[in-house]
Amino acid sequence: MIISAISNLHILLGTVGLLAGAAALFSAKGAKLHRKAGNVFFVSMLIVSAIGSYIAYIKSDIPFSTALFTCLLGVFTFYLVATSWITVKRRAGERGLAEIAGLLFILATAIFSLTIGVDAAMSDTASKNGAPPMPIEVFYFFAGLAVFLALGDIWLIVRGGISGSQRIARHLWRMCMALFISVGILFMGNPQVFPMVLQKAAILSIPVLAMPVLIILVLMVYWLIKLLFTKSRKKSKQVADEVISLG
Structure with missing residues (x-):
């Protein structure tokens, strides 16, 4: 009964979070809708990611x-949302204990991921109920990703914060x-929740369910290029701290 209630809460908040994330992604950056939707996405994703990890940990089927x-x-997801939100809540050129805590958290995740990979490589206990285990390389990838994120945190801490x-x-x-992870879990990790016509399209190698995931990546790259490598960069530097602090 409790697990069912937690799962329902996970689904409800996940739906709210994804809708809010889409609204924040497609709305004008710094606008009221963007800020409000971003706050909803932040809160819901923190809860959803924590619940999702817990459910995966306790499931026995x-x-x-795969559970790991x-x-x-x-x-x-929890780390990315939290550190992204902290970034805009800090004043320009400021950092504190939260950034150090984030660094320690992601370094622990790197060690944990690497340990899982090494342990799986040395044993066959990663398989359960006759189902094939996840490829060992997945956990090495997670370890590498965690190290990459940690380097970004170290850079921020050493500089004493960032601005513009x-x-x-x-x-x-990071948002x-x-x-991207949340949408990927829904559309590509749980295709059974969608209409049969979309499932059949996926079976026929028509990437219908992959399109939302790809759209997020394309938009992320677009905004980063526009922000960092175009004429709008200078304007962004001037208004960034004023606009983003309103969230």
Whole structure:
């Protein structure tokens, strides 16, 4: 009964979070809708990622390595959303204990992911109920991704904070990656929840369910290029701290 209630809450908040994330992604950056939708996405995704990791951990009907994989997706989503939100809540050129805590958190995740990969390589216990385990390389990838994210945190901490377009870019790509993971879990990880016509299209290698995931990546790249490598960069530097602090 409790697990069912938690699962229903997970689905409800996940739906709210994805809608809010889409609204924030497609709305004008810094506008009221963007800020409000971003706040809803932040709160809902923190809860959803925590619940999702917990559900995956306690479920007994899936391969153990698959459960760990799902837990790690939740962990990365939680971290990305939290650090992205912290970035815009800090004043320009400021950092504090939250950034250090984020660094320690993602370094622990890197060690955990690497440990899982090494342990799986040395044993066959990653398989459960006769189902095949997740590829070992997946956990090595997670470890590498965690190290990459940690380097970004170290860079921010050593500099004493960031400002201008770099600040917006850090916020933007981390939020987009959290949305990318969440949408990927829904559309590509759970195709059974969609109409049969979309499932059949996926079976026929028509990437219908993959389109929302690809759209997020394309939009993320578009905004980052516009922000960092075009004439709008200078304007972004001038208004970034004023606009983004209104959230």
